[in-house]
Amino acid sequence: MQQKIIILDFGSQTTQLIGRRVRELNTFCEILPYNKFPYEDESVIGVILSGSPYSVYDPEAFKPNLDKLRNRYPILGICYGAQYMSHLYGGKVEPAGSREYGRANLCDFKSDNPLLKGFVANSQVWMSHGDTITAIPHGWNVIASTDKVKYAAYQACNEKLWGVQFHPEVFHSIQGSLLLKNFVVDICGSRQDWSPASFIESTVAEIKSQVGNDRVILGLSGGVDSSVCAVLLNKAIGSNLTCIFVDHGMLRKNEFHDVMHDYECLGLNVVGVDASDKFLSDLAGVTDPEGKRKIIGRDFVEVFNAEAKKITDARWLAQGTIYPDRIESLNITGKVIKSHHNVGGLPEEMHLGLCEPLKWLFKDEVRRVGRQLGMPEHLITRHPFPGPGLAVRILGDITREKVRILQDADDIYIQALRDYKVKLKGEDARKVLAAGVPGNMTDSGEVEVSLYDQIWQAGTILLSTVRSVGVMGDERTYEHPVALRAVTSTDAMTADWAHLPYDFMAKVSNDIINHVKGVNRVCYDISSKPPSTIEWE
Numbered sequence: 001m002q003q004k005i006i007i008l009d010f011g012s013q014t015t016q017l018i019g020r021r022v023r024e025l026n027t028f029c030e031i032l033p034y035n036k037f038p039y040e041d042e043s044v045i046g047v048i049l050s051g052s053p054y055s056v057y058d059p060e061a062f063k064p065n066l067d068k069l070r071n072r073y074p075i076l077g078i079c080y081g082a083q084y085m086s087h088l089y090g091g092k093v094e095p096a097g098s099r100e101y102g103r104a105n106l107c108d109f110k111s112d113n114p115l116l117k118g119f120v121a122n123s124q125v126w127m128s129h130g131d132t133i134t135a136i137p138h139g140w141n142v143i144a145s146t147d148k149v150k151y152a153a154y155q156a157c158n159e160k161l162w163g164v165q166f167h168p169e170v171f172h173s174i175q176g177s178l179l180l181k182n183f184v185v186d187i188c189g190s191r192q193d194w195s196p197a198s199f200i201e202s203t204v205a206e207i208k209s210q211v212g213n214d215r216v217i218l219g220l221s222g223g224v225d226s227s228v229c230a231v232l233l234n235k236a237i238g239s240n241l242t243c244i245f246v247d248h249g250m251l252r253k254n255e256f257h258d259v260m261h262d263y264e265c266l267g268l269n270v271v272g273v274d275a276s277d278k279f280l281s282d283l284a285g286v287t288d289p290e291g292k293r294k295i296i297g298r299d300f301v302e303v304f305n306a307e308a309k310k311i312t313d314a315r316w317l318a319q320g321t322i323y324p325d326r327i328e329s330l331n332i333t334g335k336v337i338k339s340h341h342n343v344g345g346l347p348e349e350m351h352l353g354l355c356e357p358l359k360w361l362f363k364d365e366v367r368r369v370g371r372q373l374g375m376p377e378h379l380i381t382r383h384p385f386p387g388p389g390l391a392v393r394i395l396g397d398i399t400r401e402k403v404r405i406l407q408d409a410d411d412i413y414i415q416a417l418r419d420y421k422v423k424l425k426g427e428d429a430r431k432v433l434a435a436g437v438p439g440n441m442t443d444s445g446e447v448e449v450s451l452y453d454q455i456w457q458a459g460t461i462l463l464s465t466v467r468s469v470g471v472m473g474d475e476r477t478y479e480h481p482v483a484l485r486a487v488t489s490t491d492a493m494t495a496d497w498a499h500l501p502y503d504f505m506a507k508v509s510n511d512i513i514n515h516v517k518g519v520n521r522v523c524y525d526i527s528s529k530p531p532s533t534i535e536w537e
């Protein structure tokens with residue numbers, strides 16, 4: 001049986017990160033709302049309680065009964081999770097004099113405590129809380145303190161129950177992963193057998209038993225999630241899978257052709273539909289960003305459904321939904337951080353069942369599974385690309401000519417990102433390799449990776465509502481600028497603009513202005529998200 005850790009979500013922004021850290025320990029975990037513990041599930045080996053935006057004294061604070069968990073599973077409370085357990089069982093939590101935020105060092109800790117095995121003196125941790133524990137329940141023991149926080153970590157006497165007020169899941173807690181390993185592996189007894197290979201084996205078996213000999217339809221976008229989903233389904237059911245790839249006319253340069261070719265090489269049964277005339281004529285003259293999105297969404301459903309209906313023996317619709325999409329839709333504080341971009345489902349009269357084989361995976365795990373399945377690296381490391389495509393990167397109305405200009409400029413930019421190599425050392429090098437970025441470490445500890453692989457997402461925006469004067473040869477020009485965008489991120493919910501090298505920007509700017517007719521100026525977007533977004537529309 002697949003062992004699992006349950007992470008009870010009290011609404012912290014870092015709950016997903018706890019999940020990722022546990023998965024990095026080759027251990028399966030599920031993130032569930034704080035009050036949805038699966039008591040009947042025999043495969044649970046331990047429980048983690050997350051942080052929360054609330055104080056234990058807030059009237060809206062989440063306060064589940066933990067009696068049925070205590071003494072049945074090892075428990076680790078993080079931040080609010082630690083404060084809540086202390087508060088619930090007779091300790092004291094009070095507002096901290098000032099908010100405890102940022103780096104701190106564990107100046108005093110019990111090195112023989114199993115949770116802190118291997119910790120070094122002054123280990124750096126990350127604090128982020130407004131309340132603080134001022135007394136722990138009778139008989140519980142403090143196991144680590146910082147100069148400001150006496151109860152930085154505690155353990156209930158003779159029980160497998162721990163609380164830490166710092167955040168072991170964040171990068172700035174230097175030994176945070178070790179703490180989680182001590183808990184998950186040593187204390188909970190994880191066998192660490194959750195891996196891409198084991199995932200593929202069990203998922204292929206599940207797909208076979210779910211869909212049997214039925215036909216399955218899958219919408220492909222060229223992105224990593226739907227592509228990995230297709231290859232996995234193909235492994236399970238082969239020619240019973242029919243994929244549909246719609247070209248709305250606003251993909252990247254040559255993308256429809258290149259991706260169709262990749263899919264065919266992977267042995268997938270794909271129907272390619274060129275619907276660009278329909279999309280572009282329906283979009284003619286429309287300038288409002290939301291208006292454009294609505295038309296594209298509506299047309300996509302129409303085209304996809306018309307194609308799907310031709311597959312009369314289809315019984316299942318597969319989707320490349322991944323875990324973060326589903327966790328976000330469970331967001332318990334009721335605040336929607338990111339709305340779901342997936343296009344609506346198929347008409348009900350088709351009576352299709354839903355098959356979502358990647359629904360437990362984080363993005364980096366999807367990529368690892370893709371590699372394990374032998375997919376080509378350029379499909380796996382592909383940057384995310386929005387469903388409405390270049391339509392949200394052309395300001396104002398869309399014409400074929402504007403799409404052509406943007407495709408040409410964007411192609412130069414993206415190819416240049418792929419060609420430009422950077423050498424990383426030390427911690428930076430280890431981080432990119434750990435994230436699965438292709439690159440080899442040399443004897444001197446350096447790793448060479450492309451700018452493209454270092455960046456979460458890049459793209460070009462045509463500022464077609466703006467014109468500026470330029471001069472080319474002896475001629476005055478009056479044309480459009482393009483903006484280049486490149487961001488670093490882990491999940492697209494927050495993003496920072498990438499600090500691209502000046503020599504790189506200089507070359508790209510020259511190449512675009514010299515080769516793309518219609519563009520006479522190049523800018524670089526230096527806005528972070530929030531307050532900006534990644535896309536311009």
Ligand code: XMP
Nearest residue numbers: 341384385386387388457492529533534535
């Ligand atoms: P924003 O612009 O909201 O984008 O910061 C966050 C991420 O979502 C992508 N994106 C979309 N993806 N349909 C999609 O499939 C859309 O309508 C859409 N809008 C934005 C964006 O490229 C980024 O990765």
